[in-house]
Amino acid sequence: MDDLEKFRELFIKEATTLIDSLEEILLDLEKDSNNLKRVEEVFRVMHTLKGVGGMYGYTGVGDLTHGLESIYDQVRNGNISVNNEILDLTFASIDHLYSLLEDQEVRKPENIARQNEFQLRISKLVNTIKKGSDIKRKLPEIKKSDKSTYNIIFQPEEKIIESRINVLYSFKDLAELGEIKAIKSLTSDDNKERWSLFFVGNCTVDEVEEAMMFIWEFCTIEKVADFDLFDENELNARQEFIKSVEVDLVADSSSDDEVTETDNSISKTVTKSTTVLDSIRQNMNRVSVDSEKLDYLMYLVSELITNNSQLALLTVNQSFDSIRPQIEKLDKLSKLFRNNVLDIRLIPMRDIVPKFQRMIRDISKQLGKEVEFITEGMDTELDKSSIDVIVEPMVHLIRNAMDHGIESPEERAEKGKTPKGVIRLSAYYSGNNVYVKIEDDGKGIDEDVIRKKAISIGLINKEDKLSEKEILNLICHAGFSTAQQVTSLSGRGVGMDVVKQKIAEIRGEFEISSKKDKGTTIIMKLQQSVAILDTLLVKSESMKWLIPLADVEVCSQITDSELDKFERTGTLEFEKELIPFISLRSYFHNNKNKVESLKVVVLRKNNQRYAIVTDEIVGQHQAVLKDLGRLMKNHKEISAASLLGNGEVAFLLNTNVFYESMAKTGVN
Numbered sequence: 284m285d286d287l288e289k290f291r292e293l294f295i296k297e298a299t300t301l302i303d304s305l306e307e308i309l310l311d312l313e314k315d316s317n318n319l320k321r322v323e324e325v326f327r328v329m330h331t332l333k334g335v336g337g338m339y340g341y342t343g344v345g346d347l348t349h350g351l352e353s354i355y356d357q358v359r360n361g362n363i364s365v366n367n368e369i370l371d372l373t374f375a376s377i378d379h380l381y382s383l384l385e386d387q388e389v390r391k392p393e394n395i396a397r398q399n400e401f402q403l404r405i406s407k408l409v410n411t412i413k414k415g416s417d418i419k420r421k422l423p424e425i426k427k428s429d430k431s432t433y434n435i436i437f438q439p440e441e442k443i444i445e446s447r448i449n450v451l452y453s454f455k456d457l458a459e460l461g462e463i464k465a466i467k468s469l470t471s472d473d474n475k476e477r478w479s480l481f482f483v484g485n486c487t488v489d490e491v492e493e494a495m496m497f498i499w500e501f502c503t504i505e506k507v508a509d510f511d512l513f514d515e516n517e518l519n520a521r522q523e524f525i526k527s528v529e530v531d532l533v534a535d536s537s538s539d540d541e542v543t544e545t546d547n548s549i550s551k552t553v554t555k556s557t558t559v560l561d562s563i564r565q566n567m568n569r570v571s572v573d574s575e576k577l578d579y580l581m582y583l584v585s586e587l588i589t590n591n592s593q594l595a596l597l598t599v600n601q602s603f604d605s606i607r608p609q610i611e612k613l614d615k616l617s618k619l620f621r622n623n624v625l626d627i628r629l630i631p632m633r634d635i636v637p638k639f640q641r642m643i644r645d646i647s648k649q650l651g652k653e654v655e656f657i658t659e660g661m662d663t664e665l666d667k668s669s670i671d672v673i674v675e676p677m678v679h680l681i682r683n684a685m686d687h688g689i690e691s692p693e694e695r696a697e698k699g700k701t702p703k704g705v706i707r708l709s710a711y712y713s714g715n716n717v718y719v720k721i722e723d724d725g726k727g728i729d730e731d732v733i734r735k736k737a738i739s740i741g742l743i744n745k746e747d748k749l750s751e752k753e754i755l756n757l758i759c760h761a762g763f764s765t766a767q768q769v770t771s772l773s774g775r776g777v778g779m780d781v782v783k784q785k786i787a788e789i790r791g792e793f794e795i796s797s798k799k800d801k802g803t804t805i806i807m808k809l810q811q812s813v814a815i816l817d818t819l820l821v822k823s824e825s826m827k828w829l830i831p832l833a834d835v836e837v838c839s840q841i842t843d844s845e846l847d848k849f850e851r852t853g854t855l856e857f858e859k860e861l862i863p864f865i866s867l868r869s870y871f872h873n874n875k876n877k878v879e880s881l882k883v884v885v886l887r888k889n890n891q892r893y894a895i896v897t898d899e900i901v902g903q904h905q906a907v908l909k910d911l912g913r914l915m916k917n918h919k920e921i922s923a924a925s926l927l928g929n930g931e932v933a934f935l936l937n938t939n940v941f942y943e944s945m946a947k948t949g950v951n
Contacts, residue, residue: 290446291339295384297500298336298344301328302380307637309373310644316365325373326355332380334496343389343398344380350405351376354412363412372404374641428510428517429485430461435495436503438477448497456494460484464513483511577628577667584624585815585907591617592928621815621905629811630670632710632719633661638674639681643706646685653692653703654685663710665717669809672789673719676782680721680805681706683779688725688803698800700724716833717811722804728797730754736763755795759783787939790831790922794889818925820904820933821884821897823867824875827933829906829925830895834886834938838900841881846896853945855894857885863945864894870920888942895941908935 305328312321329352336344351373357363379397386394443450457463461484468478482491488506495502510517591614598610636658643656665673689704696702709720730751737743737757749757757763761780786793792808810816810833818829819838841855846866854861862885868874884895906925922937 293442293446294335294339294341298332298384299381301332302377303637304328305373305377306641309370309377310637310640312365313370313644319359322355322359322365326352326359329355330492331500334493334499341383341387343383343386343394347376347380347383347398347401347405350402350409353409354405357409357412368408372401372408374644376401430483430511431486431506432464432508432510432512433482433484433488433491434505434507435480435482435491436477437480437498438475438501439498440501443498443501450498453495453498457482457491460486460490460494481507481512483513580624581628584621587617588621588815588905588907589926589928593930596928625666625811625815628667629664630667631662631664632670632708633658635670635674635677636661636708639677639708642678642681643685646682650685651691652685652689654689655703655705657705657707659707659709660711661708663712663717664811665809666811669789669791669811672785673791673807673809676785676807677708677719677721679779679782681708684721684723684725684803688723688727690726717809719807719809720804722802724802727799727801727803728755728758728795729799733757752795755797758795759793787937790937790939792888792939816906816908816935818904818906818935819884820901820927821867821882821895822899822901823871823897824873826867826871826873827901827927827931828867828897829904829933829935830884830886831935831938832903834888836885836887836892839883839885841883841896843877843879843881846881855883855896857883857892857894860892862892862894864896865941865945866896868896868898886938886942888938891942893942893945895936904933906933906935 305325308321308324308328312318312325315321329348333345333348333352336342336348354363354369354372358365358369363369379394379401382391382394382397383389389395389398439450454463461482464481464483466478466480468476484491488504491504492499495504512518594610595614598606603610640656643654646652647654684706689706690698690700692702695704705724707720707722709722711718711720733754734743734749734757737754737760738745740763742757742760742763743749759779759782763779783793786807786809790810794806794808795803796806797803810831816829817832819832819835821828821830839857841849846855849855849864850866850869852861853863855864864883878898882897882900884897884900886893886895904925904927906923908923908925911921911924920937920940921934923935925933925935927933
């Protein structure tokens with residue numbers, strides 16, 4: 284029972300991944316309804332969920348996917364074309380499938396009702412599909428073969444061993460259906476083990492897939508010929524058939540375009556069968572890894588780096604010179620190991636794009652708006668922990684753009700705009716940071732409306748003079764909303780404050796810019812990795828502090844007497860300009876011992892400078908960061924901690940908090 288439960292959990296994980304992939308496949312299919320490759324992918328997903336779901340007792344999943352599989356089987360056989368009814372039904376089924384994974388035997392009343400509704404819709408759609416076509420003339424016929432040729436690409440993964448699957452049994456079952464003609468090891472740049480085999484038998488695709496059921500998810504199965512591709516006589520007969528069809532096509536090309544197109548597709552299909560031996564290539568370079576394994580691997584790396592620092596500190600004297608080369612090699616290996624693990628944890632932005640595409644599609648229909656979603660730089664990668672955090676802010680931002688930004692087609696026409704609005708998501712690297720930008724060409728943010736609302740709720744006074752940036756940032760206050768009425772999308776004042784809070788959690792920055800009737804742009808500046816950070820280690824009295832190295836512009840020094848003069852204004856002079864500063868001694872009320880010479884660390888955020896004054900700069904430090912949890916929940920200026928090589932603890936300063944404090948007051 285324990286093993287069965289383990290496999291059931293594995294099925295849920297795999298099923299969730301498959302259902303997630305459906306959204307991207309369907310969105311592509313909506314753009315190109317003739318994309319047979321995507322049709323085949325939908326069919327395969329449904330077929331897998333049906334077979335494996337039924338095996339583990341998920342009857343609801345099996346019944347629903349069986350019906351959808353039947354529809355897409357008709358599509359791939361050319362009996363019906365993909366249309367809006369099929370797409371809407373499949374999109375809706377995705378949401379229901381998630382619910383069925385949590386309700387194995389379909390016992391919840393709401394799931395029972397939806398299941399019945401889906402079964403009726405599927406049954407009605409299947410019954411309306413009519414076979415047959417209105418081809419205007421009979422094509423040349425060829426003697427049918429009782430055999431077919433299939434190509435199977437098999438790439439084994441570690442999960443096969445974990446699931447205790449004996450691969451040989453699957454190939455034994457396959458061999459009982461026919462004959463395995465050729466097996467070839469495929470070479471590729473990723474050094475992954477991969478095999479290509481050709482199988483000939485008097486059987487259907489379903490029968491082949493059933494034989495390979497236990498390793499089906501690691502295979503790509505394609506029917507490449509309706510005859511024995513390895514029989515020379517059969518092959519020659521098909522080549523003669525192609526020639527006869529091509530002669531007919533030339534003769535009739537001027538009189539019947541529709542027939543020509545149909546015959547052309549037949550010619551291409553047969554030609555594909557004769558050349559498939561030389562043309563099969565598969566791209567299966569990505570391997571899925573449980574996120575818990577990645578987290579544990581990161582923990583091991585952090586422990587290695589910490590212990591390496593301790594070892595380096597304990598072996599500084601000359602008595603350890605004999606093992607110095609080994610210590611230096613260990614240090615290099617630790618850094619290589621760190622970089623490699625961080626690379627493994629990186630996830631491309633494109634992995635989360637389908638969710639946004641689906642959301643935009645659904646909201647567009649709900650609001651009656653036309654929106655084009657454009658993405659750029661989706662190969663840009665972020666640490667898994669950062670991706671997990673920014674998804675929620677991005678959902679809020681895109682929903683806001685749809686609801687508040689993009690106008691209706693009629694309103695856009697009145698403004699001289701195209702009926703279809705544009706939401707653009709782009710990502711790019713700059714230095715050690717990743718920038719994620721969301722922009723729209725909608726109505727923009729009306730600063731006058733924001734200001735009036737802020738005054739009405741007591742957020743600012745009438746006399747306050749605010750810059751454009753400060754006015755726009757008012758929308759990030761909790762409960763702030765300019766919506767006239769509450770809808771399912773907005774109006775409750777929840778959103779932008781959540782965006783700001785979430786981005787701050789991963790020590791990111793957030794910037795808003797907007798022009799009335801031109802659109803709004805939101806930029807998030809994020810660190811590529813938030814678990815291991817390059818920092819500047821400083822000391823103030825007995826405390827050790829860490830400052831993100833990416834924020835540091837330059838370091839200088841100042842005397843204690845000079846600092847006393849500047850403390851009255853809260854600004855100090857740097858390169859002929861006055862910049863706000865904070866003294867760590869004063870801020871944390873730790874002023875026991877006077878120090879004559881102090882260090883100034885000049886930081887830059889949002890193209891503005893400010894400074895932190897401390898006693899001593901110890902040097903650069905590769906910080907393995909630990910979350911402080913509840914311990915420091917009331918100290919927003921401290922965001923994490925790191926264990927130093929000598930066992931001391933250093934605290935990471937939240938430079939965003941200091942920046943906002945000085946931007947508001949201009950004093951220390």
